[in-house]
Amino acid sequence: MGMRVAIGQFNEITTETMAFARQLGIDSVQMNTPLLPGADTWDAADVQRLADAVAAEGLKLEAIENVPVHFYDKVMTGAPGREAQIENYCAIIRALGAAGIGILGYHFMPNSVWRTNRRIKGRGGARNTGFDLAEATAATTRAEAERFLPSVLGDLSAMPLRFGDDAGISHDQMWDNYAWFLDRVLPVAEEAGVRLALHPDDPPASELGGVARLFTGVENFKRAEALAKDSPAWALDLCLGSCSSMLGGAQTVREMISHFGPRGKIAYVHFRDVQGSVPRFVECFLGEGNFNPSEMIGLLRDNGFDGFLLDDHVPQIENDSPWGHRARGHAIGYLQGLLNAHPQREV
Template sequence: MSIRVAVGQFNELTDEKLRFAAQIGASGIQMNTPILPGEAYWEVADLRRLVEKTEAAGLTFEAIENVPVHFYHKAMLGLPGRDEQIENYCRTIRAIGRAGIPILGYHFMPNSVWRTDRAASGRGGAGNTRFDQAVVDSFENIEDLRPFLPTALGHRAVMPLIGKGEAIIDEERMWGNYAYFIKAVLPVAEEAGVKLALHPDDPPVPMLGGVARLFYKPENFFRAYELSEGSRAWGLDLCLGCCSEMIGGKKNVQEMIEFFGPKGRLFYIHFRDVQGTVPNFIECFIGEGNFDPAEVMVMLYKNGFDGFLLDDHVPKMDGDTSWNHRGRAHAIGYMQGLIRMAEHLEAA
């Protein structure tokens, strides 16, 4: 297969989304935390219906990104009950494999994605999200931070914020939790024929809400790669935006592609960018951020990537929908043009 574009980041598979994907020329779809029956795991039949509906529309079901956080938050935090959650996570992996879905994306952020502004003014007045660590640090009442947590990612709040001066879950404890989790689920994923795609932390900072984050710098991904012990089921949902957000900006994008691309560990790509880096950045349109998107697309080709691209987050344009159809159409068209450009360069 070759590099292609999928439409995604929605949790209900509607006819409208499938028609949008077909009309804009995407080859497949991806779903993020689909709304399905099950309080602890998903069943084959429910997942299979998603695949069949997608295929009936002439599209490929590429991946699911994320189960609800409450499916495995005890595993992420090392809490009592984690073994039961890991067992159920394995049930979900097996169900995904039997349903014919090749990739399950996941993160290891128990308190999820944070933004301090969800309507920051961008190019032409488009609405962008922003993160500013100084805003987070300015609050004395920890409960006032709750508005910074995501509101529409399809999962319930299970992670209590830890107040200032209270117990902290440090990075080494989180590494122990990750190692325990990944060593349990990777063999199951291999047997089920499912690839597990790790997403970087967003924002990529060492700690938020009293809980350490792991995947905020390239060297920590290298450590996780070593923990995978060569399993072909371990790889990345490489969010270029998150890498660009890291201290160092665009050099992280290059480093991650050049390390993991030739190893075949880039399962799919979130093709987005930001202006600035932590501790203060704002999301933006493709082409006005930290990295050169044409250069990065060529880099993906040269380093052997052959998966799908996803727009992920996009600015909200005037007159847009809640899902940002206009912003997504711009991003998808931009990616399609870059792919054709890179194909011509490869053939030259």
Template sequence: MGNKLRVALGQFGALTDEMGKFAKQLGFDSIQLNTLGEDESLWEYEGLLALRQQCESYGLTLEAIENVPIQYFYKIMLGLEGRDEQIAKYQQIIRNMGKAGIPILGYHFMPDGTWRTSYTVPLRGGARGMGFDLDLVQTGAPDRTGSLPIARDPEYLKLLNSVADRVFTEEERWEYYEYFIRAVIPVAEEAGVKLALHPDDPPVPMVGGIARLFHNIDGFKKAMEIADSDAWGLDLCLGTTSSMLGGADTVREMIEYFGSRNKIVYGHFRDVQGTVPKFNECFLGEGNFSPVEMMRALKKVGFTGFIIDDHVPWIDYDEGWGYRSHAHQSGYLQGIIDAI
């Protein structure tokens, strides 16, 4: 535990009894949680400590938390008035996590989140995957209706619409990233917490009038140089990386470049068919890359963190979080690791 390549279960907001037993009975020793919730007490030291202990009561290590609520973070990402207060809160969350013994905080830098244009791309046997087609969205104009957080949260659409008259350029967004990362990295170093950056999904230079920074390898290299710290690394989403120009070649390049520098903190192990401008999510083994090859590549560069399956296709009769599909994808990954 903790020092070799392993699969964890993740991408749920709270540890229910159903989830804890599911994880343990399927052979996982650790989990990742995403976002938790907007309730402030969840992010205080006592709340985080209780969460870690709750996981341990099921025999599960809490590997990481991915994403604070976007409402805590959007002024930082857009350089809006009030970002300093949001940064102060973010710094406190990092300190609280360190004290509570939760070593990794994942984040992204997409104020308008993940965009998809279809939820029903046909896969084998009638299963369905999410898809994106750049032709179906406006890139420069402030039309943000393809964004998943907006689909989930109309309140957040109101926030983004409050800046609908503006286009956010690449240059200014780099300034916002730099301002943020320089403020939080020293706190992360001191707290013993690693910050793990997820790529922009879809990986395109701009959608909805907001420039994206992390849509190719150069963006990550630049961010790594700015941060210049052992506390900076990647939440390497192989699915998003596979949808970048270059597809499987880009996945290989990212693993080799950042893995050999010990900059992969953890990974999302999923795949897509096609690359930008048009791609869709799919089952492992039916996408752009060979899952066995990429697992070997991770091992070869000395990656010793955890991976999760991330998004999974919708399977008929699966409900809510998608236990059937997650069981299949995660089990597939466990099998590959055992085999190599």
């Protein structure tokens, strides 16, 4: 199919969003943590209904990104109860396979995405989110840390934030937990014909809220790849924005694409950027961040990537909808123009 732009980052299929996709010339759909019934897992029939609803609109549901965190939080932290969670997780992988959805995106961040400011004034007054490690590490209580978590998460009481007398979770423990996860899900995913696409840690800080973070630099992704023992089901949701916010900025993005692209390990791409890198960065529009978007499209093409690109996060533009139609329209058009300027070579 070749590189293409997908629409996504919504949790339900509406006729309006599907029409918006078609009008922008898009065929591919991704969903993020779809709103489905189920306290600890999803029914295969409900997953199938999602795929059918997208197909009925003339589009293709290519990926689901993220099950609710509480479906596998014990898997990530290595807590009692992880065996039941992993069985449910495997059932979801099989449900995606049966519905013809070839990619399940996931992250391995027990305490989620952190931002220390969500209203930073950017270009022309657009609002951007940002992160400052000094502010994040100044938080020494659960209440202080919770301010940095996404409000959409709702109840944060189960979120692992280890302060004071609580023992934290070390890097060694997190690596053990990740290996335990891979050993159980990869064989199931291979059989189901589903690729599991790992999102980098966002922000890529070594530790936040007493919990170690693993996927914060190129070497750690290589270590993860080795743990997957050449399984074709292990792949990346390569978030260029997260990689750009790692030490090295644009150079880290280049290294990730040129290492994992030729190995066929990039399942799909979050195509966004930031200004600055850890310890401090701010999200921004395409074209004003650390990297040149045109260079990265060329690099993705030349390293064999042929999946979909997703706008992921976008700045908050004047009078935009909660989902961000205006800003997403801009990002999608920007990416379509770049793809047009970088035709894929005929094989």
